[in-house]
Amino acid sequence: MARALLLDEAERAHLYRLSGLNPPQREAAPSVPASPQMQALLDAWAPRPGYIRDRHWNFTAVNDAARRVFGYGDTDHNCLVSYFTNARYRVLHRQWAENAPGVAAGFRADSARYPDDPEFDRIATDLAQVSPEFAELWARHDAAEHSVAVKAVEHPDVGLLIFDATLFPVPDHPGHHLILHNPRPGTDTAERLERLLQPGGLTPRMS
Numbered sequence: 211m212a213r214a215l216l217l218d219e220a221e222r223a224h225l226y227r228l229s230g231l232n233p234p235q236r237e238a239a240p241s242v243p244a245s246p247q248m249q250a251l252l253d254a255w256a257p258r259p260g261y262i263r264d265r266h267w268n269f270t271a272v273n274d275a276a277r278r279v280f281g282y283g284d285t286d287h288n289c290l291v292s293y294f295t296n297a298r299y300r301v302l303h304r305q306w307a308e309n310a311p312g313v314a315a316g317f318r319a320d321s322a323r324y325p326d327d328p329e330f331d332r333i334a335t336d337l338a339q340v341s342p343e344f345a346e347l348w349a350r351h352d353a354a355e356h357s358v359a360v361k362a363v364e365h366p367d368v369g370l371l372i373f374d375a376t377l378f379p380v381p382d383h384p385g386h387h388l389i390l391h392n393p394r395p396g397t398d399t400a401e402r403l404e405r406l407l408q409p410g411g412l413t414p415r416m417s
Contacts, residue, residue: 242383244271251388257407258391259373263289265385266329267317275407276391279363279371290317290333294341304362304370314347315354322353324385361391368402 241264244252252260252273259276263269267289272282281298292299293313300306321330338345356377363371373391380386393399 241266241268241270241386245382248380248388255390257403258393260388260390261289262380262386262388264383265320265324265327266333267291267320270386275403278406279365279391279403288333290314291337294337294344302363302365304364309359310343311347311350311352312354312356312359314344314350315352316356318348318351319353319355360394365402365406368406370397371399371402372397373399 244262248262249271252262252271256273256275259273259279261269261272261276269282269287269289272286276282281296281302282292283296283298286292286296286299290313293310303309317330317334321327321334324330334344334348338348358377359375361373361375363373365371372394374394375389375391378388378390380388393403
C-alpha cells in the first residue's frame with residue numbers, strides 16, 4: 211500500500227503505526243565523517259559543547275567546546291569507551307558513578323536494534339576486559355533508551371558546569387546522532403562557559 215500511495219519514509223512509518231504495527235527498522239548507514247554542513251553546525255554551536263557519534267558510539271565529529279569541557283583528547287574515539295576509561299573525564303563528571311548504569315544500558319539498547327552486527331559485542335567485550343565497572347554493569351543486561359540527560363562537570367578552571375544534553379538522529383545517516391549541550395537554566399554555566407572558551411582566555415590543561 212505504501213508503494214501504491216507513493217509515501218515517503220516518514221509517511222510509511224506513520225501508516226504502520228496507524229495499523230497498530232511497528233515500522234520496519236531502517237538499515238543503519240556505515241560510519242561516515244561529518245558532512246561539511248554538520249561540521250559547520252557543530253562549530254557554530256560553540257561555545258556550547260556538541261559532537262556526533264555513529265551507531266557504535268564512535269565519534270565522527272567533536273567541537274572544540276566539547277574537548278575543553280569534557281576533557282576529550284586525541285585518544286578518545288568512542289563515547290562509551292571514553293566514559294569508562296578516560297580518567298580525566300571521570301574526574302570531571304560529578305555524577306559519573308550515578309550515570310554509569312544508564313550509559314551501559316543505553317549502549318545495550320542500541321545494540322539490540324542491530325542483532326546481526328558483531329561490532330557491538332566486540333566493543334563491549336574489549337571494554338569489559340579493561341573496565342571492571344563496565345563489566346559488572348554489562349553483565350546485568352539492562353537496556354534503556356535516553357534522548358535527554360543532565361551532565362554536571364566540575365571543571366578545574368571555571369568550576370561547576372551543568373548542561374541539558376539532547377540527542378538528535380541524523381536523518382541522512384541512520385544510526386548516527388547529534389548530541390548538543392545547552393547550559394542549564396538557573397545556573398551560571400553560560401557565563402563560566404564563555405570565560406573558559408573566550409579567545410585568548412584560559413589555557414587548556416594537559417591531561
